[in-house]
Amino acid sequence: MGHREDLLEGAKRCLLAKGFARTTARDLVKESGTNLASIGYHYGSKDALLAEAYLALVGDLSDAFDGDEGARSDAEPGSVERFQEVWANIIDTMRGPGSMWHLSIEIVAMGDQLPAVRDHLAAQQQDAARALVALFAGIKEEDVPDETLDTLGKFYVTLMTGLIAQWNFDPANAPEADELAAGLRQVIKGATRA
Secondary structure, eight states: OOHHHHHHHHHHHHHHHHHHHHOOHHHHHHHHTOOHHHHHHHHSSHHHHHHHHHHHHHHHHHHHHTOGGGOOOOSOTTSHHHHHHHHHHHHHTTOSTTOTTHHHHHHHHHTTTSHHHHHHHHTTHHHHHHHHHHHHHTSOGGGSOHHHIIIIIHHHHHHHHHHHHHHHHOTTTSOOHHHHHHHHHHHHHHHHHO
């Protein structure tokens, strides 16, 4: 690996151990075995490197969203069963004290103090929405229509953000996938009555 890759891997380890705010440039250098100049040369800034590392950590989890070993769901795309199955897989990534999703809460809580990280990640929201729509619809990301991102994409990102918050603040009472599916069934029932 070169310095760029070493920095990214070191930054991922630092984020999991210390979070965004407590990770220093010196921590990154020590963890990656590189030098301070490499951060600026390859990423522009410490915050940009940390943002990229966070996105890489999320990417590392994306296979888990599909279930064991990235196996595709047998549930009908767009069905409530698919909704429940995918959320169950996502929720499994949130369990336990080692979950990397606490970093999302740190960004929300400290966004004003981490503006470069916040802005970099905000720019990635469309990609997150596209990935979630594709997952629930059982299609490739490139096949997700752009107009769907402003509706279904934002819906899934909002659910994801809420789940992350609940699993971080109160995991004992955070929703399980079957509860989310039951709630969705109630919404559908109410909407079809109107």
